[in-house]
Amino acid sequence: MFSTSKKVLVVAATVMSMGSLVQADGGAAYAAGGCGGCHGATGKSAISMYPHLSGQNAAYTVKQLKDFQSGARKDPTMNAMAAMVVGKEQAIADWLAKQ
Template sequence: MKKLSLAMLLSMLAIPVSAADIDAGKAKSGMCAACHGGAGISAVPMYPNLAGQKAMYLTKQLKDFKSGKRQDPTMKGMSMALSDSDIANVSAYYASLK
């Protein structure tokens, strides 16, 4: 029973990621590339690498920048230009990169 419950919980957590459109995220990621690199690997150490990060983590960070919960003037501006769907798609795209 515990295994079934755990499997159901994990599958529910995966739903938002699988609903995201990786191709749309790639198309929208151009605005991220200047700082985070075209493939999500930054050439500048002060900017974090996005490639391979978990989609849920990236989604949370972008939503926190957008809401003001996390403060950074550059990321605030970038995140304000993204819809919730865009955030999910961009997050899925970077999570898909290795």
């Protein structure tokens, strides 16, 4: 199991490697490139500790991302990842809902 500092380092490396993946393409590039490392490329996680995101109600996904951004939900990895998608929550949520 990773320590909190190692999780944050892994997130930072992932975000840096994503480069220009965040585009106006319905969130597909970001979800596959950033979220996919833990939640699966199409939102279907192969690792039981990470929830499936595919098929989720888009409004629910948007709320969860905003809660991670505001700190209402606390998880070092998700708080950092959610901060990187400010303004793109709906596009990501809509894409994931269709998977």
